[in-house]
Amino acid sequence: MNHAPVDDDMRRTAATSYPRTVSKSTRYVPAVAGTAERVALGMIARHGANAAREAAAQLNLMIDRGDLAARDLWACVVHLIHERQTANNEIKMAAD
Numbered sequence: 001m002n003h004a005p006v007d008d009d010m011r012r013t014a015a016t017s018y019p020r021t022v023s024k025s026t027r028y029v030p031a032v033a034g035t036a037e038r039v040a041l042g043m044i045a046r047h048g049a050n051a052a053r054e055a056a057a058q059l060n061l062m063i064d065r066g067d068l069a070a071r072d073l074w075a076c077v078v079h080l081i082h083e084r085q086t087a088n089n090e091i092k093m094a095a096d
Helices: 030-065 068-095
Strands: 020-022
Touching: 030 068
Parallel strands: none
Antiparallel strands: none
16 A cells, blocks of 8 residues: 655554554555665665666566555665665764
């Protein structure tokens, strides 16, 4: 079930009994969040600095295929990779 992003931080839906965290850029569904984190870490380990580019290629493929669940997962993966790489860059710059 897909829902449009809302301004509230937490939203309960009729289809689920757990709160769904929503941000304007990317939705985090609890069942997908752990999987997205594992995939993002694997992509970073495998592709290094090109991880976001490779994940975006997978995201585009899922969009082309019309696979909405996989699209949401890969969108989260791209977002998490950007977050982690930005944090790592900030740590490196602070150490210099």
